[in-house]
Amino acid sequence: MSLPWFIRPLHRGINTDDLGFLLSKGAVSLPSQALQLALVRAYVDSIYPHIPVIDLSHFLECITATDHVAPRVSLLLYQSILAAGTACVKIEDLKEAGFQTRKSARKIFLEKVKVSLLLGVMNLEDGPANVTKLLYDFNCELDQQTVIQVLLLMSLAYEEPVGRRSSFYWLDAAISQAFSSKLHHDPKMLGLALPIQTLRIRRRLWWCCYNLDRLVSLGTGRTSMISENDFNVSMPDISDFEPFRHVGSDAAAHSTVCSCNGSDQENLDLALLFTEQTRLCRLLDTNGFLAPSSCCTWQGVDWAIEGPPNTNWPFQRLEHHLSEWYSALPLRARYRRIMQNELGINGNAAVALNRSFLHLAFNMAMLNAYQSRLGLSPEHDIGTSYETEACELLMNHAAGRISLIMESIEAHRLGLCLHPGAMHFAMSASEVHLKRPDKLDTVAQTKHDQCARVIELMQEAYFVPSYSRHFRPSPSSPSASHCSQVERERFSEKNGTLPESISESALWEFDISGSTTSKAIATCNMADVEGLFPGRQITERWMGDPL
Template sequence: LPAYIKAFPRIMELEDTQYLWRKGALSIPDTTLRNELIKCYIQHVHPSLPLINLSDFLQGFGKGGSEVAKTSLLLFQALMFAGTAYIDLSYLQTAGYSTRRDARTAFYQKTRLLYDFDFEVDRLTVVQSLLLMTYQHETPIDGKDEWHWLGIAISLIYTTGLHMDPQIYNMDVQNQRLRKRVWWSCVMRDRLLALGMRRPSRINDGDYNVPMLAIDDFEIKPLESHNLIFSSECRLVSDTTLQKELALIFISKAELCLCIGHILSTQYTSLVRDQGMEPDQEGEQGSRVNLFPKPLTKADGVNFCEAKLTNWLEKLPAPCRYVTQTPNDLQQRGSSLIIERAVLHMVYFSASTTLHRPQIMPSRESSLCHYRDLQEISWKRLREASEEITKISMDLHNLEVTRYLPATGVTILLTAITTHLLDIKITNNITRKEQARQGLSDCIQSLEELRDNYRPADDAIRFVGIALRQVDIDV
């Protein structure tokens, strides 16, 4: 193994080592591909999941790097896997992969094999790797999808004590800050996957006492790339202003995820679904527990959640506020900031949709005056959210950076598409109907751009096609 990889953490049977070698789990990409994957991880994964000390990681590639700076093989393979979603396809094709999704599957299998063989003994490292494995979005036959890996990560986090304020432990400040970032990365994955997959959150607000993140918890300093050769596009390594802005966005997203958790816990209930049903024709078994809107939601509860979202939006720091970016902005600042800021606001509007969509559904209470008022407000919020999500997606399309969206972007686009479909079907206003039709077309275009990366985009396109045929809509 290269000098920047830690030695095997435990003695393994020769047969197991040979098996891992034959399956490619012990192989490292060539230097060109490795450097490009690291660059993509730094630009497009680390800002939204800052769960390693980047300075230590990069130092490991320098001459005479310390043992602390060396990286676990499990974690390294997980980092490589995460980078495959964003690397230029030509690098993967040169390495022998026909498609991006083929490459993602191969790199994911390397990581999973190491995990399955209990290769790593350090629990924090395993948690970091599992959180990166939640970026696997192909649907496996054995049911071990992103929700599965997140569940294991959360279980390990509680047994490792990462849910406790790190100041109670006798450790240096750098490790305290790392543990806080890992914890909040886990909370964020929990809330965003729950939001997108309509599953109940596993982390409850009363189960931890880790303080909210602050700027001091992030690495805000020029980082040495050592022997890694990065292009000037990788500004995050040296641009401290960019580092601070991305840190502020991450903190704001963590705060937003607390609002999302409150919406899901107060406006939705967990119900068992598909009990006793056979797997579908593709061999996939549906989730046993999903979230469904509560049958009766009081207006006060909706208004309380709405106030939390509004308060979050009004208190956003200036670098986190959304402004349409120009090609010159892209050239000057790079794609990382543009994407992270866009995703932050897309998640906000998706949360608003999740809050208000149940309120427009017909019910016995719909005839009451105050419920009609609530429905009108909710319809207004739904339309605003779908229009803003569509606008942001088209801003990214015009800058040709849509492909850098995470898989979360797929589920968010679907929330906008659903509202556009409803508007087309039920509105009598010709202008609004045409606006919804155009918005639907724009969102489908963005989904098409994500199909190269994620299977959920395929599923979403298939769902939209069925919906369009059912309501006889042509776009």
């Protein structure tokens, strides 16, 4: 067994039979050096910015040092980094190494990690909390922090919708281990005096667990594992991200595995985007999305704000906080289309992609808010037809913005570098587009296609649910095609003529670049809107910002 010098030796307690099993499964073998470099580069440029679970400078120091005395890297962590890189590495690099497809390469690399994680548990059904316990029993990896890093990277695999290959399974295991390691507590409250580097990585690991938990819930509707009352870790800030440094190696060595090459501005931008993503995720409720805990207070948002005693208040409060978040975004975190000059060395566009994903998540939150407000069936009465159509207008605005963000990503063929959770956002937006009235089929199909092209590209690396199941309009849903006429008739019977300010053409025929949608809202009688939505915060910047 020959491994690079920078790989930490396996634990001495591993027995011969177990080692033989690992060898037979290829768990301790590595690809050619050329493919290793390509996979590490893909990970550093495209995966690490989404979930910064490792100390990047320390990792690069380990694998590029030439004196053979630098700290070493866990084999399990290194294998998981290589596996993560297969999602976005150039297909030419994989084919040169003998792989026919991206999925076949991913399957082999992911199996190397899973063999170590799941050996000895094939017949147990005790759930994800016991995955790493059995890993310890196998003596393959004894460092709990490394285990959490590996599990978080495995949660991005998206191999199957359910079971031990699903992202849910690995994410649940990572969160369980994070609680076991007390990452959910402020070290000062535990009386721990830890080095600054250790503190940084602990805090980032916790917030990576938290953000992934919320983003999965946002995209799938799955109940979050982490409750707002479960932790006391303060919000992340830029100081939690170590400055990029060339320790024990020069810039030329780092450039072989990292396109950013230590750009201070790029690292500051990525840190800013991560903190803004966390602020957004803190707004998303763990159970039902629209009902945050009435007694939970955290930095910048007080969920204990008193509101009117009606069922609309959770929705109004969430809408208010989302609008405030959007309006307060720093300039460098505001959305703009990906431009050619933003593509760095070898097409790296980490900042542009993370900025795009941040706004995909925000628009998905807005879409969910208005979609939830409409209810789950036509029998669910949310108020007047005016209110129904206003919700549909804003819901379609959010879906349209998701589509055009996806179009910008697809134009530069960056879909494989996008956070895999974006697939769920694209599917939700596409479903909304396909529920629009028959007379606008062309518009709806165009916007659907913008999302579908990115989904099809991501399908090279990830499991994508059936289109027919997710994109076909449901007869029981309050889609525009049947709500519009029925609700208008009901409104007319109760209240007279529907206000001209929201005509059917204004409701559906809007240009997402800003003008027509903004005019439709601007021409509304705002007193009427305020009467329907007490405390409504229709964000002019969101409605009018060009894409």
